[in-house]
Amino acid sequence: MKKTYFIWLGLQIVAWGFALLEFPSGIKEGQVAGTSLFFILLFILPLFAERPVIQTIFFSLQAIATVVVFYPIDGAWNPYVFPIHLLLLAEAAFYLTRFQSLVVLCFQLGSAICIVRNASLPTSTLTWGVLVYVFTVIALVYYQSVHKKEIELQKKNDALLDEYRKMKRLLLAEEEQVRQDERMLIGHEIHDSVGHKLTALVMQVEAFRLTAAEEEKEKIQSLKELAEQSLEETRRAVKSFKQHEVGGLQGIIRLIRKLELESFMKVNFSVKHGAFAAPLTGEQSFAIYRGVQEALTNIMKHSASRDAQVTFESPGGSVFRFEVLNVTETNPYFQEGYGLKAMRERLEKVGGSLEIDQGDHHFIVRGSVRLTERSGYRD
Structure with a gap:
């Protein structure tokens, strides 16, 4: 009003x-x-x-x-x-x-x-006034009829939109549950088949080592250690299957998909060469995920525009950078709130930094994380 x-x-x-x-x-x-x-x-x-x-x-x-x-x-x-x-x-x-x-x-x-x-x-003025008055009343009655239909259509659209959002949330929840069930099933299969067989193999190797000749025990011990390492890696794999996947670049993709479906944001997501292959640690991936999440949430809360552009890049393989761009009007009263400060602290803990760029018609959140080289393993 x-x-x-x-x-x-x-x-x-x-x-x-x-x-x-x-x-x-x-x-x-x-x-x-x-x-x-x-x-x-x-x-x-x-x-x-x-x-x-x-x-x-x-x-x-x-x-x-x-x-x-x-x-x-x-x-x-x-x-x-x-x-x-x-x-x-x-x-x-x-x-x-x-x-x-x-x-x-x-x-x-x-x-x-x-x-x-x-x-x-005079009669002419009175007649003119009456005609204008009658035509105005007719126009207003017609407007009310059209406006009433528009309100009814808007209510129906709102109801359909609400149902659409509920269905999308339900589908996402069901899809996530199916994914988790599949992961649990694969984990159980690995645990029941491969894990049990590796355990039996370790026991048989140990029994064979006890009865083997002295000069063969060292080789058998190395075989036992290799089997134990395989068993431990299998257990770690089963444990990762049972964990709920959060953070990381895959989590960011899921977050963007959720915002587009539920909040009707338009997110242009681009990945430049080397970004997905960047050797990020778990803490770094989680910090990047939280940073992008906070930036997109701020756009949804405070910006008049729902359009955002998210860019990942890893120039030279030594630094990973992310940028969240929102085209909007300048806010002269902008101050960093708790969310941006927490984002900055989280990135600094993993060797990164945060930069806020506010221009005449844009608001940009840039974050960077220094990568550590991973040396190759030799068998």
Whole structure:
């Protein structure tokens, strides 16, 4: 109601400004009181946006106040009372229901008749005014009909959108559950088959070592250690299958997908050469994930635009960089909040840094992490 209210207020001020200049002998005390009542009701109208009955009373009182202000004295007619009445009627049709606007129409029509009856108007002017008035009422009735259908369609669209979001959340939850079930099933299969067989192999090798000749025991011991290492790696693999996957670059992709589905964000995700192959540690991957998550969440909360661009790059394989760009208007009161400070601290703990770039029409969050070289293993 805020924007439309100021539009109506501006139109009323313009119409009343011309109307007050039209008074030939100045404004009398009664006219000042009527004008004050009209604008008092106009200013407090937004306070009762959820109470249309009170708004109906206010509009009706405003129509009556125009009689006090514009009642013809010695047959003097103020032509600007006509646009003021039409604006009043248009406001009632915009804010109220069909029945409530008809109530206001009755009061407004009675006030107009009271003013016109005592004014010396030629027939042509009166006829022109009646025609414009009738056409305006017809247009407002048509607008209310179209507006009512638009409101009903909007409610249906909102209901469908709500159902769509619920279905998307349900599908995502079911997809995640299926993925976890598959991971658990694979983990159990590895544990029950490969793990048990490796355990039996270790036991048999140990039994064979105890009965083997002394010169063969060293070779058998190395075979046993190799089998134990294989068993330990198998256990780690089973454990990783049972863990819920969070963080990392894959987690960022899932986060972007979720925001696009549920929050209707438009995220342009680009990966430059070497980004996916960058040797990130677990802590570094998690810090990058939280950084991108915080940047996208801030866009969703504070930005007027839902468009974002996420870029990953690893120039030279020595540094991993991420950038989250949002095209939006400049906020002169911007200050780093708790989320950005926590993001900076998290990146600094893993040898990284954070940079905030706020321009005239963009807001950029850049983060970088220094990579550690991984030396190859020799068998």
